[in-house]
């Protein structure tokens with residue numbers, strides 16, 4: 431059996447008509463930037479997230495970066511980010527001229543460990559960016575309490591967690607703002623790059639929109655030295671076609687994850703731990719294994735696609751040499767990097783495919 435790490439085919443087949451109709455609609459209108467599709471999707475997505483405002487932008491990195499910029503964080507400031515995340519979280523901080531300050535994750539959940547945040551707070555700390563990694567909510571009560579005590583902004587990185595909840599409330603509605611990515615592989619994915627910032631703060635929403643539109647509040651009038659990062663009409667139309675299915679998609683992913691959790695019993699494998707406070711959406715199903723390279727090879731040789739999230743932790747990335755970290759500085763992030771293996775997880779995975787993955791993981795010796 432051949433099982434890819436991810437495929438969009440089952441969802442795209444189900445939405446074939448809607449996606450083609452979305453293209454037709456935009457093409458017929460011949461209007462491609464800042465139009466009715468953008469407006470319609472933003473409204474629907476804000477409603478879905480339970481936030482007042484949604485600003486469509488070019489991608490997830492910009493969604494985070496523009497939110498930080500709108501909060502007037504910049505040169506000389508520090509922003510707390512997890513040591514285990516996709517590099518975009520840290521780059522959003524770097525791009526506004528601030529410094530990312532890494533905090534180790536809880537190895538059981540892979541998410542930022544709130545008990546380790548306060549020791550990293552300095553006079554320069556302006557914000558904390560919890561990342562709901564792999565589709566599981568962070569411990570938001572603890573994070574919000576720390577932020578309140580130290581007067582810090584909270585910008586949630588929701589790129590992997592569309593629809594995940596913390597104590598019954600959707601992520602993205604806890605902080606001052608949240609950034610979503612609609613990169614094709616995300617739980618809600620466009621047919622290209624796209625992203626959105628959501629917030630309950632009207633002024634902040636306006637500012638993010640202006641910053642992503644050349645710093646312009648109205649045509650040819652520029653208040654800020656802005657960026658060009660807008661959600662285009664085609665992507666907005668595709669996203670509107672996909673949004674109604676997000677709950678079905680997430681439910682399907684949970685179903686697959688529950689089969690993995692119940693079926694995988696190999697003693698060499700550590701399964702992801704789900705705290706009671708979150709209903710995850712399983713963007714990634716990450717298992718851990720001391721003999722990761724051998725497991726990876728065994729699965730790949732058995733026709734199963736895998737991935738690693740993430741093979742090099744940020745503090746050891748070449749681009750962050752300037753921060754001066756060395757191996758051993760973030761042992762938990764390093765442990766995750768060395769042992770994590772992501773197994774197939776996508777909407778429409780057949781039961782036999784899920785069972786095949788379980789069997790192969792269990793057969794690994």
Ligand SMILES: *Cc1c(COP(=O)(O)O)cnc(C)c1O
Nearest residue numbers: 489490491516518519589611613
């Ligand atoms: C995908 C991702 C991003 C960036 O999103 P893009 O749309 O690719 O720019 C940011 N943070 C995390 C955790 C991500 O997984």
